[in-house]
Amino acid sequence: MKRFLIVVLLLLFLAFPLVAKSFGYGIGMYGQRVIATEQDSSSGVELSFVYQPWLLPVGNPSVHIKGAMGSDMQGSFTFPYVELGVSVDLFRIIKHPFNFFANNIVAYDPAFSLAYHFDRDSTSHLMSVGFSPFKLSQKDFWYEFFAFYVAIDVGTGAVDNWGINLVRYTYFFK
Amino acid sequence: MRKLYISLIALILLHASLFAGTFDLGITLGTTTHWGESTYDSSKLKLAWGVTMGINDDWELNLQANSALVPQFFGDTTVAILLQKALLGQRSTGTRVAGLGVNTLLGAGLLLSDYYSPGNFLLPTHILFSLTPLTVGNPISTKRERAFTVTLAYNLRTTQVSVMFDLVKYDFYLVGTYRDYL
Numbered sequence: 001m002k003r004f005l006i007v008v009l010l011l012l013f014l015a016f017p018l019v020a021k022s023f024g025y026g027i028g029m030y031g032q033r034v035i036a037t038e039q040d041s042s043s044g045v046e047l048s049f050v051y052q053p054w055l056l057p058v059g060n061p062s063v064h065i066k067g068a069m070g071s072d073m074q075g076s077f078t079f080p081y082v083e084l085g086v087s088v089d090l091f092r093i094i095k096h097p098f099n100f101f102a103n104n105i106v107a108y109d110p111a112f113s114l115a116y117h118f119d120r121d122s123t124s125h126l127m128s129v130g131f132s133p134f135k136l137s138q139k140d141f142w143y144e145f146f147a148f149y150v151a152i153d154v155g156t157g158a159v160d161n162w163g164i165n166l167v168r169y170t171y172f173f174k
Numbered sequence: 175m176r177k178l179y180i181s182l183i184a185l186i187l188l189h190a191s192l193f194a195g196t197f198d199l200g201i202t203l204g205t206t207t208h209w210g211e212s213t214y215d216s217s218k219l220k221l222a223w224g225v226t227m228g229i230n231d232d233w234e235l236n237l238q239a240n241s242a243l244v245p246q247f248f249g250d251t252t253v254a255i256l257l258q259k260a261l262l263g264q265r266s267t268g269t270r271v272a273g274l275g276v277n278t279l280l281g282a283g284l285l286l287s288d289y290y291s292p293g294n295f296l297l298p299t300h301i302l303f304s305l306t307p308l309t310v311g312n313p314i315s316t317k318r319e320r321a322f323t324v325t326l327a328y329n330l331r332t333t334q335v336s337v338m339f340d341l342v343k344y345d346f347y348l349v350g351t352y353r354d355y356l
Contacts, residue, residue: 029205029219030219031217031218031219032244033245038245041244041245042218042244043217043219043244044219070219071216071218072216073212073217074212074216100346101317101344103315163244164219166243167341167342
């Protein structure tokens, strides 16, 4: 009985983050450059889902899954990648030079990310390292500009592709 | 020919200031894509950057460069010149009062590109018809967002129509804001 109670309490404890406004979805405009075959480079729309359990002032983590769809250099429709990974906000400050961007005060929280980068045309395992230098956040929104990543072949250590998100908007609905 | 085009663009810009009843000037940053002419323009991710100039309280002139970011970073640039009218009311009151916060823009203009002479000087290649269904903000409040702009581009050489789509653009005003009317 005691063990059961402890398990229930632990589950409740772990479930608390779900109560917070932690889940978000995002839309961005991506471009990807494939190093080996330029013709496979593509650009279009990137969709993402984010889970952010806490709101720590330093080192705030979140989990994301992203999928891109667009057209390659021949104009053919393509799904270039899916990413699953974590990102960490380095810090969150409200006194910064980018407050002119919004009517309300927004926080500036640049973020690093690390993700498994799945490319169906590639047989290699790819790891994506990203940085979002202009990430602004409010209670319900993230605004990101010029977020970029580099996808590295884990086996060889070579850069397989790189990409940039000109804008990405993430809305936290729950 | 090159001098003529440069002179015409300069003339358009200078000419606009003659109508400067409620003149304002802002920097534009945003996104743009071009669909339907992948032979000439294969990138769907372009940085839109330029200036927006208020000619009077409901007309404005936009000079917008569209630079591809992939596969080459800033590898290909076209320039759009658009004259636009605010449909829902004054885009700027010309006073310290902010006025209308939401508006719609309708406009026409030219696209200058190097589609037919790659790497050479930009030439007028398309006639543009543009609709921006939603703008939020105005020059007086120092910034404005333009969302979901759809532009039909009529190619003068091929007579085909392609579509340009700007998800969002931000105008940051330097002149003609509330600070100038205090």
